[in-house]
Amino acid sequence: MTPDYSSQLRAAVAAARTAGEFLRARFADVKQVNAEMPHDLKLQLDRDTQQLIARCLLAEYPDYAILGEEGETGSMSAEALWIVDPIDGTVNYFYGIPIFCVSIALQVKDRVVLGCVYDPMQDECFTAVVGGAALLNGRAIRVSARQRMAEAVVFVGHGSHDGSGAEGVRRFAHISSQVRKVRILGSAALTLCYIATGRFDAYIENRINLWDFAAARVILECAGGKLEFTPEVAHARQGSVIAWNGQLPIHAALEMPTPQA
Numbered sequence: 001m002t003p004d005y006s007s008q009l010r011a012a013v014a015a016a017r018t019a020g021e022f023l024r025a026r027f028a029d030v031k032q033v034n035a036e037m038p039h040d041l042k043l044q045l046d047r048d049t050q051q052l053i054a055r056c057l058l059a060e061y062p063d064y065a066i067l068g069e070e071g072e073t074g075s076m077s078a079e080a081l082w083i084v085d086p087i088d089g090t091v092n093y094f095y096g097i098p099i100f101c102v103s104i105a106l107q108v109k110d111r112v113v114l115g116c117v118y119d120p121m122q123d124e125c126f127t128a129v130v131g132g133a134a135l136l137n138g139r140a141i142r143v144s145a146r147q148r149m150a151e152a153v154v155f156v157g158h159g160s161h162d163g164s165g166a167e168g169v170r171r172f173a174h175i176s177s178q179v180r181k182v183r184i185l186g187s188a189a190l191t192l193c194y195i196a197t198g199r200f201d202a203y204i205e206n207r208i209n210l211w212d213f214a215a216a217r218v219i220l221e222c223a224g225g226k227l228e229f230t231p232e233v234a235h236a237r238q239g240s241v242i243a244w245n246g247q248l249p250i251h252a253a254l255e256m257p258t259p260q261a
């Protein structure tokens, strides 16, 4: 039997909403960039938001550790670990594109047991605890029933890491002729929640981080979807993801023809 995680979920939702309001209030401001990479940015607001989330969570659960995109608090071998992405969709946020979210998961003894993803611009709060229903603002959600690639909307991630963008473009070209539409939303966590609601049908990306999808994975699976994560050899918390509504023949659709000699 799954233990009762309702208090922890309440704490995650409160922290995500506090952080979401903080980000929404600063959405139109000029943002301080701390680091600029070819396909990514690090903002001071990423750090400030993670600190805000950490303060909220640690006030209620001082013994739990935090693993976040912006660093770690406490021991990474702690029994209970919050996995936090303070802004998933940082590049969107910086450019003023209102598609980003706050993502908070709780891992207990190496198993992620709950997830909360909050989109402050739409005031959409996605939640789930393993073994329960996936909810959007408290109402149950479910993946689509679509079974044919021809009617699917698929997100193909354009990763932030060297080489992963090119791979994303190759997959985009391969899959776009098979489906109704391909989309690149810019937030892995929101994309997974969109599959959980039936707005999207599948998502593929070849290199993302645990904090990008940990919370949304619980929400997707509780909504009837599936997610396969293949970790990289050198980084257990980074790898490729295939997520779908559990109905589409996504693996067959991804098979690339062998190049002719």
Ligand code: IPD
Residues within 6 Å of the ligand: 040, 069, 085, 087, 088, 089, 090, 091, 157, 158, 159, 160, 185, 186, 187, 188, 189, 205, 207, 208, 209, 212
């Ligand atoms: C990014 C987003 C994006 C995905 C990248 C991630 P961040 O997360 O989820 O959709 O394509 O791989 O790094 O950096 O905005 O938290």
